[in-house]
Amino acid sequence: MPLLARYSDGAVAAMRDVVLALDKSAAKPELIVADRQSYDEIDRWPVDRVYSVPSHRTELRVGVAGRPDGARLVFTGEEAISQAHAILPDLQRHRRRESGRQFRILAFSTLALVSVVVAYVVGVPLLANRITALVPPDWEEGLGAAAEGQIMQIIDAEGGFTVCGNDPDGIARAAIDRFTAEVMAGTNSPFTPKIWMVKSDVPNAFALPGGNAFYFSSLLDVTRSADEFAGVMAHELGHVAHRHGMESLIASSATGLLVGFVLGDMTNISIAAAIGATLIDSRFSREAEREADRFAAEAAVRLGFDPGALADLLDRIAGDNEMSQSLAFLSTHPFTAERRAALEQIAKQTAARPHGPVFSAEEWAAIRAICDGDIPSHPPQLYETPSLRIGRMPSN
Amino acid sequence: MSVTTEGPWARAEQLAVAPGRLSGNVQFSGRRGELFGRLLRGYLLMLPTLGLYRFWLTTAKRRFYWQNTIIGGDRLEYTGSASQLLVGFLFALGVFLPIYLVFFYLSFQSSEVTTIGYIGAALLLWFLAGYAIYRGRDFRLSRTLWRGIRFDQKGSAMGYATRRFFWSLLVLVTIGLAYPFMAANLWRYRYSNTWFGDRQFSFTGSWKTIAGPYYLAWFVFVLAAGFAIWAFVPAFDNASFYSNDIAGMTSLSMAAFLIVVVGALCFLYYRSRETTRMFSAVRLGDASLSVRVRARSLVGQYLLYGICLLGVLVVLGVIGFGIGQALDADLSGGDFSAASIARAGWTGLVLAAGGYLAALAAFTLLGEVFIDCGYWMLVAREAVITNLDSLTGARATPEDKSVAGEGLADALNVGSF
Numbered sequence: 001m002p003l004l005a006r007y008s009d010g011a012v013a014a015m016r017d018v019v020l021a022l023d024k025s026a027a028k029p030e031l032i033v034a035d036r037q038s039y040d041e042i043d044r045w046p047v048d049r050v051y052s053v054p055s056h057r058t059e060l061r062v063g064v065a066g067r068p069d070g071a072r073l074v075f076t077g078e079e080a081i082s083q084a085h086a087i088l089p090d091l092q093r094h095r096r097r098e099s100g101r102q103f104r105i106l107a108f109s110t111l112a113l114v115s116v117v118v119a120y121v122v123g124v125p126l127l128a129n130r131i132t133a134l135v136p137p138d139w140e141e142g143l144g145a146a147a148e149g150q151i152m153q154i155i156d157a158e159g160g161f162t163v164c165g166n167d168p169d170g171i172a173r174a175a176i177d178r179f180t181a182e183v184m185a186g187t188n189s190p191f192t193p194k195i196w197m198v199k200s201d202v203p204n205a206f207a208l209p210g211g212n213a214f215y216f217s218s219l220l221d222v223t224r225s226a227d228e229f230a231g232v233m234a235h236e237l238g239h240v241a242h243r244h245g246m247e248s249l250i251a252s253s254a255t256g257l258l259v260g261f262v263l264g265d266m267t268n269i270s271i272a273a274a275i276g277a278t279l280i281d282s283r284f285s286r287e288a289e290r291e292a293d294r295f296a297a298e299a300a301v302r303l304g305f306d307p308g309a310l311a312d313l314l315d316r317i318a319g320d321n322e323m324s325q326s327l328a329f330l331s332t333h334p335f336t337a338e339r340r341a342a343l344e345q346i347a348k349q350t351a352a353r354p355h356g357p358v359f360s361a362e363e364w365a366a367i368r369a370i371c372d373g374d375i376p377s378h379p380p381q382l383y384e385t386p387s388l389r390i391g392r393m394p395s396n
Numbered sequence: 397m398s399v400t401t402e403g404p405w406a407r408a409e410q411l412a413v414a415p416g417r418l419s420g421n422v423q424f425s426g427r428r429g430e431l432f433g434r435l436l437r438g439y440l441l442m443l444p445t446l447g448l449y450r451f452w453l454t455t456a457k458r459r460f461y462w463q464n465t466i467i468g469g470d471r472l473e474y475t476g477s478a479s480q481l482l483v484g485f486l487f488a489l490g491v492f493l494p495i496y497l498v499f500f501y502l503s504f505q506s507s508e509v510t511t512i513g514y515i516g517a518a519l520l521l522w523f524l525a526g527y528a529i530y531r532g533r534d535f536r537l538s539r540t541l542w543r544g545i546r547f548d549q550k551g552s553a554m555g556y557a558t559r560r561f562f563w564s565l566l567v568l569v570t571i572g573l574a575y576p577f578m579a580a581n582l583w584r585y586r587y588s589n590t591w592f593g594d595r596q597f598s599f600t601g602s603w604k605t606i607a608g609p610y611y612l613a614w615f616v617f618v619l620a621a622g623f624a625i626w627a628f629v630p631a632f633d634n635a636s637f638y639s640n641d642i643a644g645m646t647s648l649s650m651a652a653f654l655i656v657v658v659g660a661l662c663f664l665y666y667r668s669r670e671t672t673r674m675f676s677a678v679r680l681g682d683a684s685l686s687v688r689v690r691a692r693s694l695v696g697q698y699l700l701y702g703i704c705l706l707g708v709l710v711v712l713g714v715i716g717f718g719i720g721q722a723l724d725a726d727l728s729g730g731d732f733s734a735a736s737i738a739r740a741g742w743t744g745l746v747l748a749a750g751g752y753l754a755a756l757a758a759f760t761l762l763g764e765v766f767i768d769c770g771y772w773m774l775v776a777r778e779a780v781i782t783n784l785d786s787l788t789g790a791r792a793t794p795e796d797k798s799v800a801g802e803g804l805a806d807a808l809n810v811g812s813f
Binding site for chain 2: 006008009010011012013014015053054055056059061068069070071072102105106109110113114117146249250253256257
């Protein structure tokens with residue numbers, strides 16, 4: 001039974017009806033392509049150079065090496081296809097080899113991508129740290145100024161932004177500045193941080209890149225002792241000294257690039273990309289909090305205030321529960337119990353100096369009253385804001 | 397909607413009634429179910445490959461479209477491969493890294509510089525999108541084979557991107573009125589640089605080809621939007637937000653509903669006319685294409701899409717609810733240990749993330765099956781090529797396989813089909 005096909009030579013746009021025959025007389029078998037009517041020979045294809053190309057399930061299309069790329073024999077229908085496979089037994093082996101090749105490409109590129117992700121998750125915190133050291137401090141100060149502008153707008157919208165007790169000769173101001181200088185002494189930080197007391201009914205404290213930190217009056221209202229106050233300030237100064245704002249910016253830029261690469265959407269429009277980026281970034285953020293805690297505990301040991309006081313304040317305002325612990329990997333902050341344990345661990349390891357007041361009674365009284373006078377009328381909604389954070393910038 | 401009979405359309409109507417082998421020389425043999433199967437398989441394989449399977453899926457999808465499109469009895473062939481797309485994507489990454497670094501640098505600057513920088517970057521991305529669209533078209537055409545001869549896109553992608561960029565700024569400035577001029581210009585640039593072997597395509601349309609339907613749709617939409625705002629919005633004032641003014645909210649949602657529905661209908665009406673008239677202005681030597689797509693066919697597809705999407709989302713919701721109930725039962729069994737609560741938290745999160753991904757996949761998957769595939773089917777089945785025989789004898793031209801492929805299009809999410 002003759003093997004019928006449609007043929008194109010790949011040089012001129014035309015399909016011819018052809019009949020095929022196998023010539024086994026030559027050293028290598030050849031497929032003779034002949035016109036279906038006249039039986040004139042059109043071409044001879046060496047059987048071992050014939051390959052199949054992806055085609056519709058009702059067709060088998062083959063090309064041949066050494067002819068134009070578009071040269072094709074098209075077999076249509078089950079019968080013709082199985083006949084063709086009988087004459088060209090290598091086709092299926094070629095096809096299997098090709099799908100094996102595709103599978104290997106996919107597997108290797110996936111492996112490569114997995115190793116990029118692993119290298120990223122392990123390496124970026126280290127790398128961000130190194131890169132941060134290379135960023136000129138005045139870049140970071142510029143960034144801090146820009147962030148400050150945005151944050152003031154937000155705070156303004158939420159009920160006003162007033163800096164309290166900014167008289168350089170005031171007792172409170174002088175005490176805070178002295179404390180800042182003592183904490184920063186010997187850290188080799190390029191910045192001269194300043195902690196601003198701000199009247200606001202949002203209970204918060206945070207540090208910006210470049211050295212400015214803020215302590216809000218609502219948080220001061222629930223700060224019960226000078227040690228708690230010192231602990232929070234030392235924590236914020238820890239962010240400044242470690243340049244965490246800068247580090248997190250570098251880390252989240254790298255995350256955006258990675259997630260964009262994984263999902264193939266480098267403009268970062270898709271929500272999925274945002275979720276992925278948040279998951280990865282929150283990990284670095286928690287690490288930064290631990291580092292700032294460590295810094296605060298070391299300062300506490302050096303200056304002689306109670307490192308556990310920071311945890312007391314955190315306990316009062318946050319209140320862990322088990323449900324939220326199961327979602328810990330989403331949170332930007334580590335949990336209070338964990339933080340307290342770490343703080344006390346450091347305090348235990350180092351021989352603490354005799355426990356003395358870090359602020360005199362007079363100074364602490366002045367600090368507590370720094371925003372007094374016209375405190376916002378409604379009480380701070382502390383317990384209704386479980387997301388309360390003592391951290392860096394409210395958002396990246 | 398009535399059919400106008402001026403312009404290239406008249407020709408299509410005459411052809412449609414002409415008997416014999418002229419009509420129906422373009423066919424489409426694919427079925428939605430088959431595409432759905434390929435897409436579902438591809439989406440699932442994207443999970444273990446961290447999304448890299450998308451290049452293989454795109455290739456499988458194109459093979460489906462190409463191989464099922466039959467012109468004059470011969471199927472189109474797609475000769476591109478997934479690894480070419482993968483390589484193209486790596487090239488695109490090379491373009492994006494510097495842009496990324498610039499973004500990074502800008503974030504340190506004062507807010508004015510940052511704002512200007514971001515605007516500049518947005519414009520650059522908009523420009524690059526035009527470049528990517530053209531390169532993507534080049535990639536697809538140069539890997540399309542019909543009767544053994546390759547198509548090709550010549551012309552300059554930069555030139556196309558520049559035209560598209562400035563035209564779209566003009567369209568923006570003229571609140572859309574310049575659009576027919578832009579469309580005609582870009583269609584002409586694309587088609588007069590498209591080749592089949594050594595034969596060059598041409599485009600006979602002009603802005604007049606689509607001006608009528610476009611300005612009609614534009615005018616109706618503006619009128620409807622104006623009416624909606626005039627009729628419904630005054631009943632609603634700022635205080636309504638706080639006082640839960642139900643009448644005010646209702647009238648506002650009425651206005652939004654009216655604008656969306658009229659907008660969608662105007663868009664589909666115009667899209668059907670643009671498809672019909674612009675495709676019917678495409679020529680290849682003596683051969684000419686004519687296509688007739690009705691607005692109601694497009695509306696029907698969107699309705700079908702909406703109904704199926706609703707069905708799938710309801711099913712997904714029921715499944716999610718069922719799992720949630722099962723977990724609740726688990727907890728109310730008296731096991732209130734920290735571990736079980738934590739487990740529930742995790743499961744809840746996995747459910748939420750899984751539900752989000754499933755809903756997102758349903759949106760895009762059904763969109764591809766009903767909207768994209770539906771459009772391709774409509775155009776292919778309604779297309780007629782006159783003088784198809786005149787293409788016999790077109791000769792192949794030397795290979796021109798660009799390496800960079802269409803990675804940029806993938807990266808910018810502007811790839812089509």
